[in-house]
Amino acid sequence: MAETTSDQAPRPRLRLRIYLDDSTWVGPGKADLLELIRDTGSISEAGRRMRMSYKRAWTLVETLNATFQEPLVHSERGGAGGGGATLTPAGEEVLELYRNLQLRAAEAGQAEIQRLEQMRAPAPVK
Amino acid sequence: MAETTSDQAPRPRLRLRIYLDDSTWVGPGKADLLELIRDTGSISEAGRRMRMSYKRAWTLVETLNATFQEPLVHSERGGAGGGGATLTPAGEEVLELYRNLQLRAAEAGQAEIQRLEQMRAPAPVK
Numbered sequence: 258m259a260e261t262t263s264d265q266a267p268r269p270r271l272r273l274r275i276y277l278d279d280s281t282w283v284g285p286g287k288a289d290l291l292e293l294i295r296d297t298g299s300i301s302e303a304g305r306r307m308r309m310s311y312k313r314a315w316t317l318v319e320t321l322n323a324t325f326q327e328p329l330v331h332s333e334r335g336g337a338g339g340g341g342a343t344l345t346p347a348g349e350e351v352l353e354l355y356r357n358l359q360l361r362a363a364e365a366g367q368a369e370i371q372r373l374e375q376m377r378a379p380a381p382v383k
Numbered sequence: 384m385a386e387t388t389s390d391q392a393p394r395p396r397l398r399l400r401i402y403l404d405d406s407t408w409v410g411p412g413k414a415d416l417l418e419l420i421r422d423t424g425s426i427s428e429a430g431r432r433m434r435m436s437y438k439r440a441w442t443l444v445e446t447l448n449a450t451f452q453e454p455l456v457h458s459e460r461g462g463a464g465g466g467g468a469t470l471t472p473a474g475e476e477v478l479e480l481y482r483n484l485q486l487r488a489a490e491a492g493q494a495e496i497q498r499l500e501q502m503r504a505p506a507p508v509k
Contacts, residue, residue, distance in 0.1 A: 273488070324503065358492040
């Protein structure tokens with residue numbers, strides 16, 4: 258979630274997508290959305306913090322809910338105005354799996370990532 | 384590179400992008416393009432096999448060359464018609480680093496990936 262605020266040669270970041278079929282994946286955007294729904298209890302607030310429309314956030318939630326055997330997000334009431342939303346146990350698990358995968362991948366690839374960083378050209382002047 | 388040909392619950396695939404700054408990354412498309420340039424000796428042929436225009440392939444090569452201190456692709460002659468292209472030592476190294484990172488990440492995250500696969504809904508009938 259943390260974005261670098263400096264534009265001077267930020268550290269490399271690894272972004273992972275796990276494709277569950279040809280057109281369905283879990284990636285950083287969906288993981289961040291799940292995390293924000295957990296933290297704010299609201300799909301619209303989570304979407305707002307990611308600068309996406311309520312419609313977009315809701316579509317992503319529907320996609321996630323349809324991707325797994327169990328829904329990941331339980332929404333109390335519909336409507337743009339509100340109604341609480343919570344992660345289901347499956348939602349908590351998928352979020353944790355994704356975060357673990359991120360950590361493990363970054364650890365396992367540390368040497369490669371450092372070497373790519375060394376090989377990188379200096380940041381262009383903007 | 385290998386794409387699954389079955390649309391029945393293919394195995395999850397991990398796709399990685401390493402962001403070297405906010406708008407520059409090495410990901411599966413660029414790695415595949417480097418590999419095909421290495422294997423075919425031609426930017427246009429590499430692009431064709433990835434179903435991208437020559438212009439698109441060339442733009443990606445220019446981006447890659449500008450991303451690192453050393454160019455990754457050496458092109459013998461310009462022009463859409465041909466002229467050979469080869470990977471420089473830096474190009475070989477970046478490709479190898481990316482492939483190693485892919486393997487290490489998939490190994491390190493094996494348990495998480497398997498669990499996500501278990502939790503996935505059955506593939507929809509198309």
